[in-house]
Amino acid sequence: MAASKTRSSSFSRHISVVPTPQIPGIKYGPNGTIFVSSGIPDLDRILGGGFPLGSLVMVMEDIEAPHHMLLLRNFMSQGLVHNQPLLYGSPSREPRAFLGTLPTPVLSKDDKSRDHETEQEKGLRIAWQYRKYFGEHQQNFEGQRDGKPEYCNEFDLQKPLERHYISGQNIDCVSLQGSPNLSSFRDRCSTFLAQLPRLPPFSPLASWQTPATAATAFSRSLFSSCLHLPEPPLPSALLIKAAIGVSSIDGMNLWVVAANGVQQSSVANFWWLVVRWGFLWRWTIGSSFVPRYDGNITCAGRIAIQSLYTPQCEYSNMIIEKHGTFFQCSCPYNLSTVPCFTILCKERWQHLADTLLSVGAIPDEDKELVNLLTGYQDMVGLLNVHKVTQCNTQVPVFLEATTFSIKLKKRRSLVLECLNQAPIDGSSGSSYATSGSCSGSSKTGKLDF
Amino acid sequence: MDRSPNLLDQALGLHDGESTWSGRVVLIEDCVETSAAFVLHHLVKGFLSPLSSSAIIFVAFAQPFSHYDRILRKMGCNLVVQKDNKRFIFLDMLTLECPGENQKSVEASLLPGGSRSITILIDDISLMEVAVKGSSSHVLDFLHYCRTLTTEFGCSLVVLNHEDIYSSIERPTLILQIEYLAEVIIKAEPLVTGLATDVHGQLTVINKGNSDGLSLQNKMCNFHFRVRENSVEYFYPGSRT
Numbered sequence: 277m278a279a280s281k282t283r284s285s286s287f288s289r290h291i292s293v294v295p296t297p298q299i300p301g302i303k304y305g306p307n308g309t310i311f312v313s314s315g316i317p318d319l320d321r322i323l324g325g326g327f328p329l330g331s332l333v334m335v336m337e338d339i340e341a342p343h344h345m346l347l348l349r350n351f352m353s354q355g356l357v358h359n360q361p362l363l364y365g366s367p368s369r370e371p372r373a374f375l376g377t378l379p380t381p382v383l384s385k386d387d388k389s390r391d392h393e394t395e396q397e398k399g400l401r402i403a404w405q406y407r408k409y410f411g412e413h414q415q416n417f418e419g420q421r422d423g424k425p426e427y428c429n430e431f432d433l434q435k436p437l438e439r440h441y442i443s444g445q446n447i448d449c450v451s452l453q454g455s456p457n458l459s460s461f462r463d464r465c466s467t468f469l470a471q472l473p474r475l476p477p478f479s480p481l482a483s484w485q486t487p488a489t490a491a492t493a494f495s496r497s498l499f500s501s502c503l504h505l506p507e508p509p510l511p512s513a514l515l516i517k518a519a520i521g522v523s524s525i526d527g528m529n530l531w532v533v534a535a536n537g538v539q540q541s542s543v544a545n546f547w548w549l550v551v552r553w554g555f556l557w558r559w560t561i562g563s564s565f566v567p568r569y570d571g572n573i574t575c576a577g578r579i580a581i582q583s584l585y586t587p588q589c590e591y592s593n594m595i596i597e598k599h600g601t602f603f604q605c606s607c608p609y610n611l612s613t614v615p616c617f618t619i620l621c622k623e624r625w626q627h628l629a630d631t632l633l634s635v636g637a638i639p640d641e642d643k644e645l646v647n648l649l650t651g652y653q654d655m656v657g658l659l660n661v662h663k664v665t666q667c668n669t670q671v672p673v674f675l676e677a678t679t680f681s682i683k684l685k686k687r688r689s690l691v692l693e694c695l696n697q698a699p700i701d702g703s704s705g706s707s708y709a710t711s712g713s714c715s716g717s718s719k720t721g722k723l724d725f
Numbered sequence: 726m727d728r729s730p731n732l733l734d735q736a737l738g739l740h741d742g743e744s745t746w747s748g749r750v751v752l753i754e755d756c757v758e759t760s761a762a763f764v765l766h767h768l769v770k771g772f773l774s775p776l777s778s779s780a781i782i783f784v785a786f787a788q789p790f791s792h793y794d795r796i797l798r799k800m801g802c803n804l805v806v807q808k809d810n811k812r813f814i815f816l817d818m819l820t821l822e823c824p825g826e827n828q829k830s831v832e833a834s835l836l837p838g839g840s841r842s843i844t845i846l847i848d849d850i851s852l853m854e855v856a857v858k859g860s861s862s863h864v865l866d867f868l869h870y871c872r873t874l875t876t877e878f879g880c881s882l883v884v885l886n887h888e889d890i891y892s893s894i895e896r897p898t899l900i901l902q903i904e905y906l907a908e909v910i911i912k913a914e915p916l917v918t919g920l921a922t923d924v925h926g927q928l929t930v931i932n933k934g935n936s937d938g939l940s941l942q943n944k945m946c947n948f949h950f951r952v953r954e955n956s957v958e959y960f961y962p963g964s965r966t
Contacts (some may be wrong), residue, residue: 668795
């Protein structure tokens, strides 16, 4: 529904005038936004086009479900297929090995037949009054397919990406294991960014050579008077694991995976660092890229950073994806043992993130759910969309549905579907669907109905 | 441009002229589910309207200038022109290089203001807190500084913060202090029944300032809103068909 929603804005008629992108993998959206694909066609459709360039996307992870890795892989593969520079930081010592697990795009012939099939299937399963929406989306996607380079591919999770994509020179891998602090990682990102072609629109930043150095300068200078707290070095016990994949149009995507062992006492400082880090990134990326893409865009890059989690709560993480940037940070499992600023950081991150997603596991053989949801057996997990980017607009986007099931089609490609709930017990079904998303709103106002 | 007062203006006491506005501290609180950024936009537009002569100092942590520019343009207010007229002073916190610049640039922007009423808007405080590495006392210092301006120069101060960030902290000093300082608190919350496409949330306006000296009770209003590209609709619950 997001697609039709954005198109129904008062500015929709300009969309047809929008120049067709010269660069594969880039799509123009309403309000002067530019999208890059998430690598999952359904997710692009849900989000109204993909991840906006220069936005921060965060995926909150579930303890029992590694589905964030599916999102990450598709995201990175899509960037590589479009020949976008990629910076990938990994928790492992050999981050390059992860590239071997990336999925390969499905050939477009297959693609078409599959789509046709999906449509029919949907037609059967979905009530007739909703069919018009599907028709709309279908059109939308057909239109994109006419262009030679596809904006979004479907990926076959069982076949590894072809070697020539992976061996490209524009891929940088960083292992953040054992890295003493985040600044080295930031430097690495800035070198990566410096390699991206620059355009005249970026000249306002000329005094700073790269956004990342701008961020450093910013942090050093602006608040140095306030630095009664010296910037705490991260404890050596801390292992930062970072995965970075970059794709952008002079913008970028970033995954951070981080951190194994933070000593309890240093957790506070650590979290402030991490949040500040995200804040600086948001600024440098957001302010240098997003507003200026009225101009021409020459290339796109993706940075993916994966996971920042502390030992106290290493079982529950979230990932933050930054316009292709994923951070994974901790979200405490057991509140009693985890200092509260961890939670505080979680909400700060949620505010920082432009797009907020979360993945969840599906409990095995839940009798109630089996009755409630059609196609329960095929589901791999659940994806929640908590927040959709509001770039250059004040109108919030409300999706028809916020919970989607992640399915594997023919055990190969990822598909997201609305939960089709059996109409018997709507109340419990919907409460399941929204559980955990809007729990903050329990306060009752004065005039409630 | 419609200047007919809407529910928000009425609740803020903006409908009967600008005079009542000066010297106030306003806190806007929102949460992840419901953003209150539109209230800021609404206020910016109101202050920059041709009818008033007030100026704005906008301290931006959350979004770049182009974001605000595009939004306000849709609302019929050209920020670039207002910037040239020195009525809209945008402090992009990324570009400030000197320590303490924050305070200085606010001061500097105040000087040529003369008798005009000036409003300082901060979007948003929680990011300022992040920028000073979590030292909320520094943020409070700055806020107190701004507050002295409100009494000395008749400035007003509008601050945006995210309420839910502090919900899990035991002693959320910062938000409590700001809530204490503020004369008007505007809270944006999702509907208790969940989000809908035609009602985007509810606003609660708590007006602590009892300028008439008669009513000791806080005035409190609650209404629903729906955000559009160029305006926001405010209405009482159930008043729409």
